[in-house]
Amino acid sequence: MTRKIIVGSRRSQLALTQTKWVISKLQAHFPDVDFAIEEIVTKGDRILDVTLSKVGGKGLFVSEVEDALIEERIDFAVHSMKDVPSELAEGLVIGAIPKRENPLDCLIFKREKTLNDLAEGAVVGTSSLRRAAQLLHVRPDLTIQPIRGNIDTRLRKLEEENFDAIVLAAAGLKRMNWLDKLEHDYIFLDEATCLPAVGQGALAIECRETDSFVKELLEILQDAETTKAVISERTLLKALDGGCEIPIAGHATIKNGQLELKGLVSTVDGKVTHQVTEQGQDPIVLGQSVADKLIQMGAKEIIQELRENG
Structure with missing residues (x-):
């Protein structure tokens, strides 16, 4: 008997592209399963006139989707991992983390070709x-201006509004095949310049903990190395109690069989930046260790001050 699986997705072009990619991979392995997409509008999608840090709270792009899972209106959901809070709603689990796409940030220029080419006071768009x-x-001389919207909206704003450059995630651009179509010069910002967000470039496929059928389906998408790295990053985020209102970064890679995690906490103006790089085997132990070292350097004071004054 054919079983129908309802897959939850945000309505953005990128979210739907990611969801359709997941379905195509599953369909190839399970041709007898019928998949359908349920589009869900989240709080983060509705509020576009202010920066995410000012909206506050966790799970701005996830909460409504998790509600649909809990209420059994959908069977699993596809998220960008960087949008997923460090703690899931009760009864829900990450059923699979597929192989990660490029985790770096991409700086797209209106006219220039490198970060150093930007004139003093140049306007860079990022929320x-x-x-x-x-x-x-x-580059403390830069002028940072908030910019919201999906990829094509922000690229249009770069063209039409007073931006000299904008920052987007490389993963989204690659998944949408936008990089080949760009009419502007761009660079990938290396980790020394801009350490990625926790989970950036990875997908999170969330389902109900009790749904053994769906959990078994999703197992074929699981990538062991990406999962290990992301667990380490998310342990760091949870230990720091961080969200989008705090400048926190974390990226883990596997080198010569060792897991290496870089973590960063900064003041909003970038004047005080604490960074730790450490290696280990256990992703949870490593994530906690990097968080502890950042706390010893003063990360908690930065986070507390930002929360009090934010």
């Missing part, structure tokens, strides 16, 4: 405090 803080750390 991410993490990106803004790290760019200001290396």
